[in-house]
Amino acid sequence: MIPDHEFIKNPSVPGPTAMEVRCLLMCLADPGKGDTAVDVGCGTGGVTLELSRRAGRVYAIDKSPDAISTTEMNLKKHGLGDNVTLICSDAVEALSEIDALDIAVIGGSGGRLGEILEMVTDKLTDGGRILITAILLETRCEAVKYLKELGFDVNITELSITRGRVLERGTMMVSKNPIAVVYTDNSD
Numbered sequence: 001m002i003p004d005h006e007f008i009k010n011p012s013v014p015g016p017t018a019m020e021v022r023c024l025l026m027c028l029a030d031p032g033k034g035d036t037a038v039d040v041g042c043g044t045g046g047v048t049l050e051l052s053r054r055a056g057r058v059y060a061i062d063k064s065p066d067a068i069s070t071t072e073m074n075l076k077k078h079g080l081g082d083n084v085t086l087i088c089s090d091a092v093e094a095l096s097e098i099d100a101l102d103i104a105v106i107g108g109s110g111g112r113l114g115e116i117l118e119m120v121t122d123k124l125t126d127g128g129r130i131l132i133t134a135i136l137l138e139t140r141c142e143a144v145k146y147l148k149e150l151g152f153d154v155n156i157t158e159l160s161i162t163r164g165r166v167l168e169r170g171t172m173m174v175s176k177n178p179i180a181v182v183y184t185d186n187s188d
């Protein structure tokens with residue numbers, strides 16, 4: 001897993017999804033070389049880079065040109081990107097260009113989560129996985145509601161990450177804001 005401090009940052013782009021959250025996402029998504037994945041709202045590229053290391057093909061979508069160029073710089077920095085297609089567009093328009101998907105990670109939707117989930121579901125292969133990261137309380141509720149309406153069994157895990165900062169006198173524990181992962185449950 002790439003540490004957060006190894007990403008090139010851009011002040012106008014949200015930082016990478018925390019490493020601990022990326023760990024959970026990769027465990028749940030379980031990407032393999034036969035999989036096609038999409039990262040909706042790629043931002044700094046935190047999730048895109050992890051998918052690029054594991055999946056066969058990755059589409060990274062963001063409506064912000066700054067986010068696309070930051071993701072591109074991070075892919076280059078880490079020697080990745082041969083299997084990544086970067087798309088600078090709103091997700092709803094971009095998804096119409098993609099055929100089949102095994103994995104969809106949604107890290108930003110800009111109020112269009114319902115439409116995005118409908119499009120992703122249309123393209124999802126048998127056994128495909130959808131994962132949504134939610135910082136806002138409202139996004140958690142919307143994600144559960146939309147996925148249920150689309151016929152999925154739904155799971156949600158909230159992570160409260162507290163990291164140790166080693167100081168001269170000892171180690172101070174510093175908490176980050178909680179983040180939830182809402183995901184389709186493929187277990188029987």
Ligand SMILES: C[S@@+](CC[C@H](N)C(=O)[O-])C[C@H]1O[C@@H](n2cnc3c(N)ncnc32)[C@H](O)[C@@H]1O
Nearest residue numbers: 017041043044045046047063091107108109110
């Ligand atoms: C919190 S950031 C994602 C961070 C990313 N997962 C990472 O690890 O670097 C959310 C991103 O979603 C993008 N976004 C929001 N709504 C979008 C939409 N409808 N279509 C495309 N991108 C969108 C924003 O521009 C922003 O860069």
